[in-house]
Amino acid sequence: MYTEEELLPLSGLQHLAFCERQWALIHLEGQWAENRLTAEGRALHEGGREARGDLITSRSLPLRSLRLGLSGRADVVEWHREAAHERGTLGATRLPGRQGWWRPVPVEYKRGRPKPQRIDEVQLCAQAVCLEEMLGLRIEAGSLFYGQPRRRTHVALDDSLRRETETLADRMHALFRAGRTPTVRREPKCRNCSLFEQCRPDVTGRGSVAQYLEQTVFAPEAAEASHEATAEHALRDE
């Protein structure tokens, strides 16, 4: 179990699953590319609640899990009222000011298409684990909603997805404790990386962006100093 002070952003899981260096650039070095997509992403995180019959929809719900050591927000959590014969099942809870029992279903919205890896599924699973821990219940499934094509996908939160999520969260904490940005490994996925400009895999080669800037900022001085030393040495030899 982690403490409150040790919690890391849940949103980092998707960066980490994509590339450990991307995660480090954002979460260790504070590099972030603000563009139209990220601005629109933030707009999506505005809170609110809506009730329609047996369905309540909460937006931007705060989440936390001490077991995973993560905190963040869920885009959307749907609360489905349980049928009378399912009343009080393990997956449902009471809600303040509402009759009956309600089953939470996390729903994560993505602008783009489904990805080849299970990055989105892992993020959704982490949200579900947070809700389980906070509400003391079990969540069997969540949903991913993709913009291209517009489609809602059912995601079973099975043991293998839960293990994958836990392993990734542990890895994130290990990298955070180490506090070092992994070196660049140029890969085909770099072409789709939102931090390509900050990472500059063709230029930085290795080390952190901070190191790269340091090297490029101080390199002329260093070169000048070395040139002067060589000249002085040459004069002494004459």
Ligand code: SF4
């Ligand atoms: S450009 Fe490539 S190496 Fe750099 S952060 Fe992105 S995916 Fe990782």
